Amino acid sequence: MQKTFTDQQIFDGLLTKTAPLVDAIVRYLYDQCQLRVRRMVTRNNGSDADADDLFQEVIVAFLQNIWDGKFQLRSTTRVTTYIYEIAHLMWLKELRKRASQDKRNERYSLHQSQEQPVAPNPEQELMSEEEINSAKTKFERLNLKCQQVLKAFYFDKKSMKQIADELGLGTEDNAKTTKYRCIVALKKLMLS
Amino acid sequence: MYCGVEETDAIMKRPIDKQQEHEWIEQYLSGEMTRDERKEVEMVMQADADFEKEVQLLKRTHELMKEAFLEQRAVATLRQLQRQSRQRTQRIRLVRRSLIGSVTAGFMLIVYLSVAPVVFPDSENDTSITHSLADESDTMAVAQKQVFNQFFEGQVHLIEGQYVLAVKNFETVVRTTDIRPYFREAAQWHLTVAYLKSGEPHKAERVYDQFSQCTDCEYPIRAVDRWKIWWQIKWAQWLK
Numbered sequence: 001m002q003k004t005f006t007d008q009q010i011f012d013g014l015l016t017k018t019a020p021l022v023d024a025i026v027r028y029l030y031d032q033c034q035l036r037v038r039r040m041v042t043r044n045n046g047s048d049a050d051a052d053d054l055f056q057e058v059i060v061a062f063l064q065n066i067w068d069g070k071f072q073l074r075s076t077t078r079v080t081t082y083i084y085e086i087a088h089l090m091w092l093k094e095l096r097k098r099a100s101q102d103k104r105n106e107r108y109s110l111h112q113s114q115e116q117p118v119a120p121n122p123e124q125e126l127m128s129e130e131e132i133n134s135a136k137t138k139f140e141r142l143n144l145k146c147q148q149v150l151k152a153f154y155f156d157k158k159s160m161k162q163i164a165d166e167l168g169l170g171t172e173d174n175a176k177t178t179k180y181r182c183i184v185a186l187k188k189l190m191l192s
Numbered sequence: 193m194y195c196g197v198e199e200t201d202a203i204m205k206r207p208i209d210k211q212q213e214h215e216w217i218e219q220y221l222s223g224e225m226t227r228d229e230r231k232e233v234e235m236v237m238q239a240d241a242d243f244e245k246e247v248q249l250l251k252r253t254h255e256l257m258k259e260a261f262l263e264q265r266a267v268a269t270l271r272q273l274q275r276q277s278r279q280r281t282q283r284i285r286l287v288r289r290s291l292i293g294s295v296t297a298g299f300m301l302i303v304y305l306s307v308a309p310v311v312f313p314d315s316e317n318d319t320s321i322t323h324s325l326a327d328e329s330d331t332m333a334v335a336q337k338q339v340f341n342q343f344f345e346g347q348v349h350l351i352e353g354q355y356v357l358a359v360k361n362f363e364t365v366v367r368t369t370d371i372r373p374y375f376r377e378a379a380q381w382h383l384t385v386a387y388l389k390s391g392e393p394h395k396a397e398r399v400y401d402q403f404s405q406c407t408d409c410e411y412p413i414r415a416v417d418r419w420k421i422w423w424q425i426k427w428a429q430w431l432k
Contacts, residue, residue: 017258135256190249
């Protein structure tokens with residue numbers, strides 16, 4: 001049976017960064033928001049596949065906002081409403097991007113622009129950045145081998161010997177050196 | 193390899209080698225050090241601002257990796273849920289299409305059974321009905337010829353839509369005792385349709401029921417025409 005969460009439990013649960021709890025919250029948010037987001041996208045020139053992609057991006061953005069402290073619980077806004085707002089704005093942005101290549105969606109974009117209030121709300125402020133620079137985006141700039149080594153060591157808690165064997169890195173020392181080089185590369189990415 | 197001043201105890205000093213220094217910081221960040229070892233790292237941090245920055249950067253890097261792994265896992269979970277949802281939707285669509293197809297096919301069948309006319313074998317050229325006319329020329333044959341005439345008149349009345357007259361013709365044929373079973377069956381089937389068309393479905397049903405359990409019937413009426421008659425009787429009874 002689907003576990004349910006209050007907004008406070010979602011907020012606190014995500015801050016623990018515990019994998020099973022984050023996973024359960026993500027499933028709950030999917031259950032609560034996916035249908036509404038899908039309807040919004042498919043009614044505004046998007047396909048089911050667009051809706052699925054958008055929802056993944058929205059949840060990543062939401063997680064990142066929680067961890068970066070950009071989202072704070074407020075009595076006036078529910079978490080699901082906040083997620084829907086992010087989805088709405090991200091889809092609007094996507095449509096504008098498409099409209100610049102293809103004028104077909106211009107009408108919807110203009111219509112939506114006219115509906116926006118003059119003063120930006122907190123959701124708009126966070127979305128006004130060029131794009132949400134998620135940890136995932138940064139991490140995925142590393143080459144695949146580095147991603148595998150770091151994930152195996154830091155997330156799956158595998159030993160260096162096991163990592164060397166599974167990823168074909170030869171000796172344990174080779175695996176350690178690879179891991180070190182990957183960390184250095186990631187640090188550079190963070191500073192760039 | 194270490195730049196420690198003295199090695200009087202087992203406390204690991206700051207390594208000179210960068211990779212080893214990195215591992216030393218990781219041990220500190222992961223809480224794998226003793227209190228004295230932690231104190232040593234913190235002393236170096238206080239003394240060397242660059243080293244402190246390095247520790248903070250690695251700490252942030254660890255946090256970023258954890259967040260990235262959780263976000264990747266979240267996306268994987270969402271993809272799995274979306275795939276399951278798509279499969280569920282496809283199954284629902286398949287069932288819905290099958291149901292619509294079955295209902296449409298059923299409806300078409302009902303329309304066909306209701307509207308399509310019953311087709312009897314061509315009696316004019318059916319030697320099973322007419323051959324005895326040619327063989328005999330006495331008074332018996334004359335009587336039979338009158339019966340055949342009643343039968344063929346009944347068929348004409350059916351075609352012309354004069355169903356009451358058709359009923360009379362076929363009833364006359366059926367009442368005749370000295371006719372072969374094949375011809376009697378042909379007349380009874382025609383009488384069933386005549387009753388049905390003249391608005392007497394109950395009488396039609398009575399005649400039809402005589403054939404429902406028939407195992408040695410000779411008149412070759414097709415199964416689909418039997419269904420048409422049965423359905424049209426039931427439909428007419430329901431409408432009454």
